[in-house]
Amino acid sequence: xxxxxxxxxxxxxxxxxxxxxxxxxxxxxxxxxxxxxxxxxxxxxxxxxxxxxxxxxxxxxxxxxxxxxxxxxxxxxxxxxxxxxxxxxxxxxxxxxxxxxxxxxxxxxxxxxxxxxxxxxxxxxxxxxxxxxxxxxxxxxxxxxxxxxxxxxxxxxxxxxxxxxxxxxxxxxxxxxxxxxxxxxxxxxxxxxxxxxxxxxxxxxxxxxxx
Amino acid sequence: xxxxxxxxxxxxxxxxxxxxxxxxxxxxxxxxxxxxxxxxxxxxxxxxxxxxxxxxxxxxxxxxxxxxxxxxxxxxxxxxxxxxxxxxxxxxxxxxxxxxxxxxxxxxxxxxxxxxxxxxxxxxxxxxxxxxxxxxxxxxxxxxxxxxxxxxxxxxxxxxxxxxxxxxxxxxxxxxxxxxxxxxxxxxxxxxxxxxxxxxxxxxxxxxxxxxxxxxxxxxxxxxxxxxxxxxxxxxxxxxxxxxxxxxxxxxxxxxxxxxxxxxxxxxxxxxxxxxxxxxxxxxxxxxxxxxxxxxxxxxxxxxxxxxxxxxxxxxxxxxxxxxxxxxxxxxxxxxxxxxxxxxxxxxxxxxxxxxxxxxxxxxxxxxxxxxxxxxxxxxxxxxxxxxxxxxxxxxxxx
Numbered sequence: 351x352x353x354x355x356x357x358x359x360x361x362x363x364x365x366x367x368x369x370x371x372x373x374x375x376x377x378x379x380x381x382x383x384x385x386x387x388x389x390x391x392x393x394x395x396x397x398x399x400x401x402x403x404x405x406x407x408x409x410x411x412x413x414x415x416x417x418x419x420x421x422x423x424x425x426x427x428x429x430x431x432x433x434x435x436x437x438x439x440x441x442x443x444x445x446x447x448x449x450x451x452x453x454x455x456x457x458x459x460x461x462x463x464x465x466x467x468x469x470x471x472x473x474x475x476x477x478x479x480x481x482x483x484x485x486x487x488x489x490x491x492x493x494x495x496x497x498x499x500x501x502x503x504x505x506x507x508x509x510x511x512x513x514x515x516x517x518x519x520x521x522x523x524x525x526x527x528x529x530x531x532x533x534x535x536x537x538x539x540x541x542x543x544x545x546x547x548x549x550x551x552x553x554x555x556x557x558x559x560x561x
Numbered sequence: 562x563x564x565x566x567x568x569x570x571x572x573x574x575x576x577x578x579x580x581x582x583x584x585x586x587x588x589x590x591x592x593x594x595x596x597x598x599x600x601x602x603x604x605x606x607x608x609x610x611x612x613x614x615x616x617x618x619x620x621x622x623x624x625x626x627x628x629x630x631x632x633x634x635x636x637x638x639x640x641x642x643x644x645x646x647x648x649x650x651x652x653x654x655x656x657x658x659x660x661x662x663x664x665x666x667x668x669x670x671x672x673x674x675x676x677x678x679x680x681x682x683x684x685x686x687x688x689x690x691x692x693x694x695x696x697x698x699x700x701x702x703x704x705x706x707x708x709x710x711x712x713x714x715x716x717x718x719x720x721x722x723x724x725x726x727x728x729x730x731x732x733x734x735x736x737x738x739x740x741x742x743x744x745x746x747x748x749x750x751x752x753x754x755x756x757x758x759x760x761x762x763x764x765x766x767x768x769x770x771x772x773x774x775x776x777x778x779x780x781x782x783x784x785x786x787x788x789x790x791x792x793x794x795x796x797x798x799x800x801x802x803x804x805x806x807x808x809x810x811x812x813x814x815x816x817x818x819x820x821x822x823x824x825x826x827x828x829x830x831x832x833x834x835x836x837x838x839x840x841x842x843x844x845x846x847x848x849x850x851x852x853x854x855x856x857x858x859x860x861x862x863x864x865x866x867x868x869x870x871x872x873x874x875x876x877x878x879x880x881x882x883x884x885x886x887x888x889x890x891x892x893x894x895x896x897x898x899x900x901x902x903x904x905x906x907x908x909x910x911x912x913x914x915x916x917x918x919x920x921x922x923x924x925x926x927x928x929x930x931x932x933x934x935x936x937x938x939x940x941x942x943x944x945x946x947x948x949x950x951x952x953x954x955x956x957x958x959x960x
Contacts (some may be wrong), residue, residue: 413679414848431675434753537850538843540753541720541823544782 353391353398354539354546357407357419363531364401366441366561367420371395373557396546405429408534417539417547423529424508428469434535436551439558442531446472448524449515450504451497456523463503466496473506476526494518572674572682578892584685584881586890588667590713591687591875595665598706600689603664605646611636618834619645619863627671627682639671644834644857644872647690652864660693660868667877681878688854688874695858695869700809700838703871705816707852711842712817714880718845720821722781723810724828726835726855727802728794729777735770746774750827753778769795778827784810786824809838834860840873847883851876893922894942898958900926900934902950909949916947 358364368381371392380390381399390399400416404425410416411433422442426435446469450456456463464485467473477484487502489495494514496502508529509515509522533554540547569575576584592602611628614621627639640646643666655662667687674680691703704723711719729750733743742761749758758775765771773793780786787807794800806824814822828839835855842852854873861868897916901909909925916923924943928934931948938946938958948954 409678412848429675435757436753436755438756535753536848538848541722541781541825541841541843542718542845544823 351396353396354418354543354550355398355400355416357400357402357410357416357421359404359407359419359421359425359531360401363404363420363422363442366439366531370439370441370554370557370561373560374553395550397550408433411534411536414536414538417536417543418550419534420531421534423527423532424469424472426532426534427527427529428471430534433537434540435532436535437533437555437558439531439533439554441558441561442529444508444510444529446506446526446529447509447522448476448504448506448526449494449509449520449522452519452521454503456504461503464501465504465506466493466502467506468493469506472526476506494520570682571676572680574681574683579889580881580885582892583885583890584877587714587877587881587884588685588687591710591877592665592667594710594713595687595689595706598663598689600663600665600691603647603650603666604668605640605643605650605666607640607668608637609640609646611638613645613649614638614641617863619860620833625672625674627673640668641670641672643668643670643686643688643874644690645860648692648857648860648870649864651690651692651868651870652861652866655692656866656868661699662692663689664692665689685877686874687877688872690870690872692861692870692872693868695837695856695871697805697808699871700856701812701816703854703873704809704813704838704840707840707842707854707873707875708813708817708821710875711844711852712821714884715844715846717821720823720843721813721817721840721852722823722825722828722843723806723813723838723840724825725802725806725838726829727837728799728826729774729829731796731799731802732770732774732777735768736765736774737768738765747829750774750778751829753827755779780827781825782823786826790826806838830855838871842873842875844880844883846886847879849876849879851879851883894944895922895924896943897921897923897945897947898926898934898938898941898943899923899947899949900928900931902931902948905949905951909947912947912949912953 358367368378372378376392377394378392384390388401392399402410404421407419407421408425408429411419424446462483462485464487465473466487466489468489470486470488473486487496493505493507496505497520498518512522515521535547614626621641626641629637631637647664647666651662665688669683669685671683674682689706691699704721708721733746736743745761749761755778762771762775776793780790787803790803794803810822810824830839834857836858837856839855841850844851852873852875856871858869861870899909899913913923913925926934926937928937934946935958944958946956946958948956
């Protein structure tokens with residue numbers, strides 16, 4: 351039978367997911383000794399794992415070339431549209447936050463504020479809800495640099511412990527939304543292969559409590 | 562200046578040979594099937610006024626529509642959907658027809674999708690609308706037609722899934738929050754986002770309907786779904802809807818020889834013009850919803866004729882893609898290459914026409930010599946060359 355294909359976000363979420371799979375009794379030999387391979391089989395579970403970047407996990411699941419995916423809620427909020435978002439795995443926890451240089455009066459004055467972020471959609475929606483006009487500057491790497499260099503007044507980014515912010519003289523002004531790893535499922539796959547996907551999800555739900 | 566004269570716009574594509582042939586084949590199967598079920602084809606304009614798609618329950622997301630202006634500065638859109646224009650057309654031009662009115666369409670719709678994600682902005686859709694009757698038989702006819710249509714493409718590997726928007730509407734009417742909360746609940750149920758749904762509903766935990774809402778997205782599958790739902794829903798309205806769904810489900814199963822029909826009580830489309838049963842179709846090999854439809858009893862009233870209606874559309878491109886994954890059809894070469902000797906051009910074309918009339922696929926050779934014609938036939942896999950002179954000589958071109 352055709353295996354269920356699941357896309358994992360490379361890096362930390364991948365490690366956490368592999369640990370979850372081991373808890374579920376899956377044979378993760380291939381995943382642990384993967385070398386440079388990007389498609390790996392879990393022989394005792396009729397499961398095929400695909401390793402991809404977060405944004406690509408969404409694309410693969412949305413377009414149906416992968417049945418399921420594990421991806422951060424940050425990416426879902428920024429890019430997601432057509433898939434089922436069925437489970438919060440509870441790991442990879444952090445927060446979306448608005449941060450600015452310490453003691454800077456962000457909400458004061460009449461200047462249109464400039465916000466540097468890797469997540470333009472989330473930042474736009476956050477300020478839209480406040481009815482506040484802002485200017486977004488899309489930054490790809492360390493967003494904290496932008497206010498330090500004087501490019502922006504503040505940043506919208508994911509914050510885990512806050513150490514990076516602190517060390518760079520920034521502080522959280524407002525938390526926007528909590529973030530963690532989610533399981534997403536392609537709409538047609540859930541319907542065509544319910545008999546395989548549902549039990550897998552149940553197993554994941556059980557095992558995530560034991561992590 | 563950069564010129565864009567050698568590429569097609571983002572989200573569009575050209576279809577060549579096999580792809581084109583297969584898409585037309587899918588369209589023709591559907592058109593023929595709908596025609597034989599008593600439906601008649603209509604064509605609506607590719608351009609429509611923006612207002613058709615911008616009011617109340619027939620609201621399309623502004624960002625998803627291609628817009629342009631007419632000569633008087635009025636805002637127009639490239640048709641993003643066929644059901645609304647057909648509703649408008651029926652309400653204005655067919656309001657005095659005998660009921661029911663059975664219409665089908667085969668035309669593209671335009672939607673601005675997320676770019677560079679492999680989805681197309683130009684989607685070929687073929688579908689039916691059954692207007693003027695609100696009855697169980699009408700719903701059953703349309704759903705079983707949908708099921709039969711998909712079975713023509715993959716006799717076993719397809720699913721038809723049935724739900725009813727009334728369940729969600731009834732439950733959510735007990736939630737005291739504003740429309741934003743209700744829209745969020747709808748979205749979370751649509752996405753089967755169980756965790757977040759629980760969070761949002763926690764605030765309403767004293768309302769019994771909130772607990773059923775929480776369960777709603779999990780209620781999908783076979784007959785067991787109805788059993789569980791019948792234990793959950795208590796009020797008369799929702800129990801009535803469930804009883805209706807059960808009958809419809811059982812009847813559709815009988816029409817489709819079972820196994821291929823599912824229920825999803827958490828089916829809550831973004832199109833809020835649906836008022837009753839809603840359904841979707843899936844094909845093995847396609848990660849997309851290849852068919853979707855439902856009952857919309859108030860839409861035509863918006864356009865001035867109070868007529869109930871039910872219908873569905875098939876995403877022809879998605880079906881074509883799924884079929885081509887399994888089997889790429891070959892465009893057959895012409896059967897005969899007709900070569901005219903000098904002075905016999907008219908005779909050659911006349912001969913070609915008699916062949917065409919008899920249903921043979923021919924090609925007129927534009928070569929100088931018979932040798933060239935034979936070579937050409939061989940390259941193009943044309944089996945026979947008809948050498949037209951005083952007499953007509955048929956030469957086997959060989960492989």
